[in-house]
Amino acid sequence: MTRTPTPAKPSTPRRRGRPAGRSGPGRDSDARAHLLEVALRLFAEHGIAATPLSLIARKARVTPALLHYYFGSKDKLVDALVDEKLQPLSAALGQGLIRSGHDLRSALEVFVGTLIELLSANPWFPPLWVREVLSEGGQLRKRLIERVAPALAHRVRDLAAGAQAKGRLNADLDPRLLMVSLIGLTIFPLAAQPIWRAIYAADDITPEVLRRHVLALLLRGLELDDAN
Amino acid sequence: MTRTPTPAKPSTPRRRGRPAGRSGPGRDSDARAHLLEVALRLFAEHGIAATPLSLIARKARVTPALLHYYFGSKDKLVDALVDEKLQPLSAALGQGLIRSGHDLRSALEVFVGTLIELLSANPWFPPLWVREVLSEGGQLRKRLIERVAPALAHRVRDLAAGAQAKGRLNADLDPRLLMVSLIGLTIFPLAAQPIWRAIYAADDITPEVLRRHVLALLLRGLELDDAN
DNA sequence: AATTTATTTAATGGATAATTTAATTTCAAG
DNA sequence: CTTGAAATTAAATTATCCATTAAATAAATT
Known part of the structure; x- marks a missing residue:
């Protein structure tokens, strides 16, 4: 009952499109690495099966679609984590x-x-x-x-x-x-x-x-x- | 994909109504106790949240409705198990x-x-x-x-x-x-x-x-x- | 006969989740 | 500048699955 219908509370609902990035020559924005970290933490806490991509996305302040962009599927996300x-x-x-x-x-x-x-x-x-x-x-x-x-x-x-x-x-x-x-x-x-x-x-x-x-x-x- | 739509294969689809029971004076049919045992085994194997009542029912060769008849709800089934x-x-x-x-x-x-x-x-x-x-x-x-x-x-x-x-x-x-x-x-x-x-x-x-x-x-x- | 007990059938009513497509924005290269 | 590639979101799609209830039925008990 504490669950908001969908709009949730993404305090920074980040508008569409590519974000204005610090794209320094050294490292790219590192978004993928960050997603892996967040996923790892949540998988450890709730278990893999019980962790929806939407939760990972929310905690990482992105949308589930981005997880697919980087990993292709939940299975492949797990594979990446293992490797x-x-x-x-x-x-x-x-x-x-x-x-x-x-x-x-x-x-x-x-x-x-x-x-x-x-x-x-x-x-x-x-x-x-x-x-x-x-x-x-x-x-x-x-x-x-x-x-x-x-x-x-x-x-x-x-x-x-x-x-x-x-x-x-x-x-x-x-x-x-x-x-x-x-x-x-x-x-x-x-x-x-x-x-x-x-x-x-x-x-x-x-x-x-x-x-x-x-x-x-x-x-x-x-x-x-x-x-x- | 090994999942049958619903009819499954209850080799003994048990017809409706109260089954012709050995209602011997000693002990009543013991169905409740059996359900508890099956539930316990399955909860241990798959985890409580990941075990649908329908699975317990199938393994015990009854219908989910019977679980509600005996325990009222899944939560109360867990309570009974604990107690x-x-x-x-x-x-x-x-x-x-x-x-x-x-x-x-x-x-x-x-x-x-x-x-x-x-x-x-x-x-x-x-x-x-x-x-x-x-x-x-x-x-x-x-x-x-x-x-x-x-x-x-x-x-x-x-x-x-x-x-x-x-x-x-x-x-x-x-x-x-x-x-x-x-x-x-x-x-x-x-x-x-x-x-x-x-x-x-x-x-x-x-x-x-x-x-x-x-x-x-x-x-x-x-x-x-x-x-x- | 009438009532209670044990069981199933057949809804009902939700809820959630992975994945895809299309649109949008920024960045980098020519 | 222009154009294409990269990164993101919004919205739609599709696929289930599951707990619970209501009504029907059959046996057992009184």
């Missing part, structure tokens, strides 16, 4: 693991560190990932699962299995579950941030605090001393 | 923690154990929780966050902070992040099950294996022996 935003980030995440050598401890320290760092710098990723990869029917599931995930998952499992065989890793762990545990301790908490911030205001929980917490838990566990 | 399915399960989860005394180790063992047990017995929970609680805009967020979560979260935090103050808990952990970590190691992996099962077929990862893995990780950590 230009998701793949690069996923690749960067993968690098952290690959480059880290075969010592499991240092590999983990590097991986967790860069992971938390990258995710904090790209806060749209965790919620988007939860919706579109983790959830059944997510639109990015296939694309990301077929490319990025297996390489990482197998690498982690193999590192772990190797260490375990040599008695250097807690024998009660399942190497195949280690990758899931890693994600459950990093991407998941960041996606859940709005929830725990609502439960106990915790502005002092910085990415660095999270990193320390996760690595402490992974490397040493709770270190409970009994004594009831 | 009759979610609250009880959440409460049971909470019990596991409350009853477990104040020794942190045994509390955790009990909590993780019952949690994994209950979730495995109710596989609809993790995906539903991811969609409707974890995701922004989820329809169950408010209801569950305001009731169940704070009690649990504060309890865990206080137990942890207490233990930490007495030097009995790894000092690098943040007590407030412990609850999130617990969920990230239990509910999250179960919600992600379809993904890792697709990556490496792992039929031998039973709930018991997961429980052992999680407790091993929590209580002892990776126990890495360096040596590269």
Whole structure:
């Protein structure tokens, strides 16, 4: 009922035609890049299917037709997002693991560190990932699962299995579950941030605090001393 | 394009009127309960908003009108689901923690154990929780966050902070992040099950294996022996 | 017989969304 | 200047889909 029929309130209803642009020689007006950013934010917040082009357009202060002008269709917009935003980030995440050598401890320290760092710098990723990869029917599931995930998952499992065989890793762990545990301790908490911030205001929980917490838990566990 | 106009294929198009029922004295026909089950399954799979009543009806081999007969509206159907399915399960989860005394180790063992047990017995929970609680805009967020979560979260935090103050808990952990970590190691992996099962077929990862893995990780950590 | 319960059929009434076409304005090149 | 290309909007097009209600029907209960 708060919805205005159509005229809405485009405070700057921008009249037709090409806008008088600062077309400096350096960069073109960058409208496309801006649209991608806005779309990414909204897709992360509401989910891809639940985000109409008209919403993206409104937030970007343009019309849906312009989205078609730049991207051709909603599907191709998603494609562009995957190619230009998701793949690069996923690749960067993968690098952290690959480059880290075969010592499991240092590999983990590097991986967790860069992971938390990258995710904090790209806060749209965790919620988007939860919706579109983790959830059944997510639109990015296939694309990301077929490319990025297996390489990482197998690498982690193999590192772990190797260490375990040599008695250097807690024998009660399942190497195949280690990758899931890693994600459950990093991407998941960041996606859940709005929830725990609502439960106990915790502005002092910085990415660095999270990193320390996760690595402490992974490397040493709770270190409970009994004594009831 | 696989969608049939309307006539669909209700192989048993059930003729009108009250069906000839086994109305045995013991239990009434149980149709309502069945509808709730079907709705729950579909809501978990596709999300609440994305599940039309017509789909629930089709899967339950009835018509949408019957859903209104029993529940009045889609909203009220969701209410019924929360009251009759979610609250009880959440409460049971909470019990596991409350009853477990104040020794942190045994509390955790009990909590993780019952949690994994209950979730495995109710596989609809993790995906539903991811969609409707974890995701922004989820329809169950408010209801569950305001009731169940704070009690649990504060309890865990206080137990942890207490233990930490007495030097009995790894000092690098943040007590407030412990609850999130617990969920990230239990509910999250179960919600992600379809993904890792697709990556490496792992039929031998039973709930018991997961429980052992999680407790091993929590209580002892990776126990890495360096040596590269 | 009469009434209540369970069910379907068949509207009803909205709402929304992606995409296309045509018009408009500015910019850049000749 | 002139002209064509680029960027934008307005308006139309087209395609659904979905919750809810009203009325009809059949069985069960009293």
